[in-house]
Amino acid sequence: MANIMIRQAADGGLVFYLPKRDLEASVSSIEFDSPEKWGGELKLDNGGSYYIEPIARPPRLPISLRAKRLGAAED
Amino acid sequence: MTTLSRAETEALIAEVLEVYPEKAKKDRAKHLAVNDHSVEQSKKCITSNRKSLPGVMTIRGCAYAGSKGVVWGPIKDMVHISHGPVGCGQYSRAGRRNYYVGTTGVDSFGTMNFTSDFQEKDIVFGGDKKLSKLIEEVELLFPLARGISVQSECPIGLIGDDIEAVSKKAAAATGKPVIPVRCEGFRGVSQSLGHHIANDAIRDWVLDQRDGQEFAATPYDVAIIGDYNIGGDAWASRILLEEMGLRVVAQWSGDGTLAEMMNTPKVKLNLLHCYRSMNYISRHMEEKYGIPWMEYNFFGPTKIIESLRNIAAFFDDRIKEGAERVIARYQPMVDEITAKYKPRLAGKKVMLYVGGLRPRHVIGAYEDLGMEVIGTGYEFAHNDDYDRTMKEMGDATLLYDDVTGFELEEFVKRLKPDLVGSGIKEKYIFQKMGIPLRQMHSWDYSGPYHGYDGFAIFARDMDIALSNPVWSKLVPPWQQGVVAEAQKAA
Numbered sequence: 001m002a003n004i005m006i007r008q009a010a011d012g013g014l015v016f017y018l019p020k021r022d023l024e025a026s027v028s029s030i031e032f033d034s035p036e037k038w039g040g041e042l043k044l045d046n047g048g049s050y051y052i053e054p055i056a057r058p059p060r061l062p063i064s065l066r067a068k069r070l071g072a073a074e075d
Numbered sequence: 076m077t078t079l080s081r082a083e084t085e086a087l088i089a090e091v092l093e094v095y096p097e098k099a100k101k102d103r104a105k106h107l108a109v110n111d112h113s114v115e116q117s118k119k120c121i122t123s124n125r126k127s128l129p130g131v132m133t134i135r136g137c138a139y140a141g142s143k144g145v146v147w148g149p150i151k152d153m154v155h156i157s158h159g160p161v162g163c164g165q166y167s168r169a170g171r172r173n174y175y176v177g178t179t180g181v182d183s184f185g186t187m188n189f190t191s192d193f194q195e196k197d198i199v200f201g202g203d204k205k206l207s208k209l210i211e212e213v214e215l216l217f218p219l220a221r222g223i224s225v226q227s228e229c230p231i232g233l234i235g236d237d238i239e240a241v242s243k244k245a246a247a248a249t250g251k252p253v254i255p256v257r258c259e260g261f262r263g264v265s266q267s268l269g270h271h272i273a274n275d276a277i278r279d280w281v282l283d284q285r286d287g288q289e290f291a292a293t294p295y296d297v298a299i300i301g302d303y304n305i306g307g308d309a310w311a312s313r314i315l316l317e318e319m320g321l322r323v324v325a326q327w328s329g330d331g332t333l334a335e336m337m338n339t340p341k342v343k344l345n346l347l348h349c350y351r352s353m354n355y356i357s358r359h360m361e362e363k364y365g366i367p368w369m370e371y372n373f374f375g376p377t378k379i380i381e382s383l384r385n386i387a388a389f390f391d392d393r394i395k396e397g398a399e400r401v402i403a404r405y406q407p408m409v410d411e412i413t414a415k416y417k418p419r420l421a422g423k424k425v426m427l428y429v430g431g432l433r434p435r436h437v438i439g440a441y442e443d444l445g446m447e448v449i450g451t452g453y454e455f456a457h458n459d460d461y462d463r464t465m466k467e468m469g470d471a472t473l474l475y476d477d478v479t480g481f482e483l484e485e486f487v488k489r490l491k492p493d494l495v496g497s498g499i500k501e502k503y504i505f506q507k508m509g510i511p512l513r514q515m516h517s518w519d520y521s522g523p524y525h526g527y528d529g530f531a532i533f534a535r536d537m538d539i540a541l542s543n544p545v546w547s548k549l550v551p552p553w554q555q556g557v558v559a560e561a562q563k564a565a
């Protein structure tokens with residue numbers, strides 16, 4: 001489990017940030033994206049993927065969450 | 076002065092790497108790249124923020140340097156204790172030229188060195204007692220200090236001193252913030268982790284101190300984050316923001332104060348100049364206080380104009396008009412500078428190797444003078460820095476991460492730039508090779524380089540470096556014929 005932060009990108013998408021490794025990446029897909037259920041598997045544009053426990057859509061971004069790494073980015 | 080094609084630049088990298096043993100070669104190859112605009116993510120072509128190879132000459136600093144030297148040091152109304160042996164603080168004392176207003180030794184302490192001067196017995200028996208005594212003495216001698224930060228040097232972490240406990244006690248006794256910072260030099264691969272640790276310490280010990288307190292806010296409050304006022308940079312930036320109608324509540328950390336840091340959560344927008352060293356705290360404030368942040372660049376008129384407009388876009392028409400007013404007001408000055416220096420500097424090629432933000436931020440300023448940056452690299456960048464750099468640099472230019480002394484020399488020998496922008500350790504090597512060098516860390520004891528006023532000085536300094544008559548006198552007269560013949564033969 002790692003602490004991560006999700007931000008709103010200027011272009012309307014989401015940005016994933018992993019402070020521990022200073023890794024910033026765009027979220028290319030999010031499994032659940034409705035007001036009641038938000039989160040699940042996040043696919044990143046760098047090839048990595050993370051899982052966050054689905055929650056109600058946060059009223060305000062950025063938000064810090066705990067995430068589990070599913071697939072590492074190749075590096 | 077040569078422009079290489081992509082294949083030639085790749086060949087150059089391969090050639091330079093040739094001298095290394097197999098394993099080192101493989102490792103270093105990942106840190107050198109040819110810029111390619113078609114690559115979206117820098118990690119596909121360049122690796123960064125990795126441990127330097129043992130045995131090579133690296134130009135990096137340590138975590139203590141990142142925290143004490145960069146982030147905390149410039150906070151002028153605090154006493155920053157270099158906790159540990161005397162050298163770390165003394166040999167870096169006042170080296171960064173963070174200007175400030177105040178009376179040193181009375182209400183400001185920026186250029187002073189405070190240290191616990193560890194001796195053998197402190198290593199053996201622990202230095203906590205010494206630290207609390209030191210804090211008492213500071214309080215007695217410098218009653219106007221607003222707070223104290225304890226910047227750990229390597230031994231503190233090694234011997235396991237409990238500086239947090241000492242700090243808490245001292246803070247209770249003095250009634251002033253005493254902030255322990257765990258920035259021992261051995262943490263991380265470069266000064267970069269020191270920035271992060273320093274940011275975290277600010278987050279944990281400073282930022283929330285005035286939460287819920289009364290503050291006379293205006294809709295135009297901003298904070299300058301990540302400007303260290305080197306040679307007066309932050310001042311040259313601040314006047315532009317104020318001229319367009321904004322109110323600068325805090326300056327981090329050049330010419331900054333503890334009170335300014337505590338007030339920052341009240342601003343409407345954080346303006347981030349050095350992304351690398353202070354993005355952490357900006358991200359934190361965005362989450363906790365809902366303060367948006369944006370990166371800006373005040374090097375050279377093109378970027379200044381772009382940044383002023385981007386900043387104004389966050390505010391109402393009054394500020395937008397203000398920005399246009401500022402741009403119009405300084406345009407004649409810009410025209411005058413470019414008319415004077417562009418003909419002298421146009422077409423000259425530059426190679427950079429610095430830290431933080433400059434390897435990408437100053438590119439625009441050089442281009443405004445008609446110069447071209449043909450190679451750039453960072454001491455301690457991460458991938459997000461290279462993402463941003465690749466867009467700024469020309470296609471097929473050279474990128475080098477944590478370059479070694481050998482590699483940089485070889486690249487310069489082959490690419491033959493007209494000017495190198497790097498630090499003091501590189502300066503005399505290249506100048507003896509006959510290539511002018513400007514120190515781009517300390518502005519070579521000049522500055523400011525930010526803002527319109529800074530651009531005037533920047534242009535003049537580059538001209539001074541390049542037009543110095545000494546460069547044509549490197550070969551003594553009695554050898555000139557010999558050299559010319561040798562060149563003809565080659």
Ligand code: SF4
Pocket residue numbers: 137138139140163227228229230259260261
């Ligand atoms: S690495 Fe350690 S000993 Fe060296 S300057 Fe940094 S803190 Fe001091």
